[in-house]
Amino acid sequence: MEQAAGLLLIGVAVVCGGGGSQQGAANLIVELAALCYLALFPGRVANFFRDGPRFLVILTGATLLLPLVQLVPLPAAVSAGLPGHDLVYSSLGLVGREAAWWPISVVPQRTFMGWLALLVPFATLVAFHDVDRKGALRALQLLCLLGVFVAVLGGLQIASNNMLAMPYGEARGGMGLFGTFANHNSSGLFFDLVLVAAAILFATRPMGLALRIAGAAAMLIGVLVVALTQSRSSMGLLLLPAAYLGWSFVRMGGAGKVDRRVLWAGAAICALSGAVVVALLLGNARIAASLGRFDELQDIRLLIWGDSWGLMQRFLPFGAGIGSFADLFQIHESLEYLGPLRAGRAHNDYLEIVIEAGAAGCLLVLAWFVWGLREAFAALRKPSDLATAGYVTMLVALAIQSFVDYPLRNLSLFCVAALAVSLLVARNGDKREGNSQ
Secondary structure: HHHHHHHHHHHHHHHOOOOOOOOHHHHHHHHHHHHHHHHOOOOHHHHHHHHHHHHHHHHHHHHHHHHHOOOEEEEEHHHOOOOOHHHHHHHHOOOOOOOOOOOOOOOHHHHHHHHHHHHHHHHHHHOOOOHHOOOOHHHHHHHHHHHHHHHHHHHHHHOOOOOOOOOOOHHHOOOOOOOOOOOOHHHHHHHHHHHHEEEEEEEEEEOOOHHHHHHHHHHHHHHHHHHHHHHHHHOOHHHHHHOOOOOOOOHHHHHHOOOOHHHHHHHHHHHHHHHHHHHOOOOOOOOHHHHHHHHHHOOOHHHHHHHHHHHHHOOOOOOOOOOOOHHHHHHOOHHHHHOOOOOOOOOOHHHHHHHHHHHHHHHHHHHHHHHHHHHHHHOOOOOOOOOHHHHHHHHHHHHHHHOOOHHHHHHHHHHHHEEEEHHHHHHHHHHHHOOOO
16 A cells, blocks of 8 residues: 555656646645655654664755754844845845844745655655565556656657647747656656666566567667657766666676577667667657757856856855755846846756755765765675666766756656665665565
8 A cells, every 4th residue: 555655656746746846836736745645654754764774864864854954043143144144134124124033044935845845755765665576666667657658748749849738838839858847858867767767677577589679679769759858968878778788688698597599689689670760860850959969069057057156155154045046046147148048947956955055965965975875886796686786877867967957856856766766775675684586
């Protein structure tokens, strides 16, 4: 029952949570689903904090606590002296409230909304941190089915030049395949993660030649779907599922788990199918437009990063408050870079975290990286465990795209990231207990 509800949460997150912070109503649906899960299964919450890996539990608790600390009101004598808070008190002075208490967060309502968003990945961790092998298989299968759904929806959108079946108005008429996402980078990364999930199933499930051929063909179609999103970072990240799949083939062949004739036949068919795909790519205008984006040397991100650096320095070491970037960046945006579009994100999640959470956020990010490296090394100790390496690959993809975008500001991707963390923890936990398959 608990795992079925967890799977439902993932489905709701992917279908409704891809719009980003501008889609409050859709995000509320996902957050209510997470709150319902936590309320219906309090025993699971207690089990996570009691029996979960200590390092992960501490990191999760600290991550949930940070926005709440930023919301604690402080006396004016303290808060007025915080870096960057002159903005707040110059405004309060205009209405005669110079002595008002104010928290660390410059925009408290945004920070509270950010904390609510954290409940979605937290509920996912609670649901799947101790999942067994069958439960992990169901979660991966669901992720692949959701990928098919999003791809079909995206195909319908492209057929109408992105004018019909668009869940978010800001993407209407845009270029690329969006599906249930408002940002083509998010949709592209989602399909990258789905490809890794499919590769894990491909590598760890017993299959005959016919099923492997069908799986290889489906993954090639997935590559085309990623290209149709026109996301350069997501197209570059296709190297990760390809590398994982190739590595898993080598491991399976070396361990004798699969008839080598099946591997050679599958490799030959993949090569032939790849040649057909390349031929199709060369004659497809949309794919050509996607590949042509790599020729664009000027990127607005570089300008945003330059202005964001100054914003970061203004609010160090305490930060401006989770979720406050969109309201504060306009103050620091250089006049010569002004354009018709409004920068709502720093397009570098690490930079934005330091702006919003200060030194504490920086330490948290480093701690999460240490945890990830620790789990990755645990996976490397047993290279025959193909599933664990796949979960690590999913997290690496998320971490890399965070340098040029903001995948974890999207509830759909945040939920999938938490699922990858949960499956990795559960798998490594099984190995530590001597129950690996």
